[in-house]
Amino acid sequence: MSTTRVFLVDDHAMVRAGVRAELGGDVEVVGEAADVATAVTGIRATTPDVVLLDVHLPGGGGHAVLESLRTELPTVRWLALSVSDAAEDVIAVIRAGARGYVTKTISGADLRDAVRRVAEGDVVFSPRLAGFVLDAFAASGPAAPAPAEDPATDPGLDLLSAREREVMQLLARGYTYREIGGRLFISVKTVESHASNVLRKLQLSNRNELTRWAATNRLL
Structure with missing residues (x-):
């Protein structure tokens, strides 16, 4: 099985070093960036399997990186890793195309598992975040009524x-x-x-x- 290629995006060098250490030999870190412009250039050049993306970045935030590259690089998977658990941050990056969102309180083992799952096409949320993300999308979705005879249940x-x-x-x-x-x-x-x-x-x-x-x- 091939090693998952990961690109780290965070504006704090110490955080990137810590994440790299936690990931260990389970992945190949192919690049790092501290702002939106550098991230876009680096991800475009390396085409990683997974991008670990902070939400708050100089130059426009994590969602700006996603919006710049999501269509151009459809095979890249995006996993937000942030200190923030604010609903607006989570929803913005998920709407932009991230496959999941975990907070920086996550353990090394759980982070490695999250990267693996996202690389395989799964979606990953810290459990507390999953419920309100789904609630938010349901609340903001179209209000088209379902036919009375169709409860939309498989x-x-x-x-x-x-x-x-x-x-x-x-x-x-x-x-x-x-x-x-x-x-x-x-x-x-x-x-x-x-x-x-x-x-x-x-x-x-x-x-x-x-x-x-x-x-x-x-x-x-």
Whole structure:
């Protein structure tokens, strides 16, 4: 399996050094930048698999980097890593195209896992952030009414047990297997079994597809 190529964007050199150390040998750091202009140039030159992107940057902020390159470099995945957990910061960078958002309180192991998951096409949120991001998008979305006879619920939902529905919703909100087990008082192995059943019954391939499915069917 090839090593994930990562580009770091943060305006503090000490933070970049710390992130690089935490990532260790699990990834290849192909470049760094401290402002929008340097980030755009560096990312364009290296075409990394994942960009770890701070939200607040000189020259326009993290969303400006995304808006400059998202269409030009469609294979690059973007993961926001910020000290901020303010709703407006999270929503701005997600709307610009980031695949996830984690705060700098994240552990090294969880950061490495987040980078891996984003590289594989998943979406990743710190659990507390996932709920209000989804709420914000729901609140600001179009208010077109659904037909009375169509509750916008996939028939596949009927195939899920009550417990599988609980696991499905927590998975779609970004919780880890361990966190789901803690909330539902079941083992991680049991969570994994339920998650596998959910994806199989709904004919979905990964958590990213599950999140979209759950949002489409108004289950978040």
